[in-house]
Amino acid sequence: KAGVTQTPRYLIKTRGQQVTLSCSPISGHRSVSWYQQTPGQGLQFLFEYFSETQRNKGNFPGRFSGRQFSNSRSEMNVSTLELGDSALYLCASSLQGADYGYTFGSGTRLTVV
């Protein structure tokens, strides 16, 4: 079966711009989570969506937002980009949530210049 698909794979944006990242989960998976990976902080949880509702949120500023559609596909948006937002953004999907084990996509590498 197809895995978690993230688009685009690479992105370069300028400070102050906004960006939208896309994630298509494994078919049948209703939980989608987003993580940010940076060399200094490791993998940090952004938010989780389940059946179109945000169920959990990490400690990120309001510039980071997301949504989930009825087909479980999810988007993440970052507004007013800062240099520190440069990171690998990973999407993960699961049947129900963390206890069922997440399958990760390959990520979107965002570079802010």
Add this chain to the structure above:
Amino acid sequence: DQQVKQNSPSLSVQEGRISILNCDYTNSMFDYFLWYKKYPAEGPTFLISISSIKDKNEDGRFTVFLNKSAKHLSLHIVPSQPGDSAVYFCAATGGGGNLIFGKGTKLSVKP
């Protein structure tokens, strides 16, 4: 405040020997623990997990041990193979729908 800690940033072992990766946690509400492996430019791949009601879980060459009183878990890989060279992340959850990750340990298995 790091709730999940992997104190060894790197580990090097000889092919065929045992690799032991360690992880400590501080939150006693965590009830499920997972190990992921990550290659560069790829997302983490799930390896093995353990529930807090168990103290050991085995899957082929991979065994995870959980010591709840010490808030410590470890991943044993026996025998280690060069293809196991990757960054290994320990993660924990308390049922809140999110995983708390350690910062990872880079394992290098030398032929």
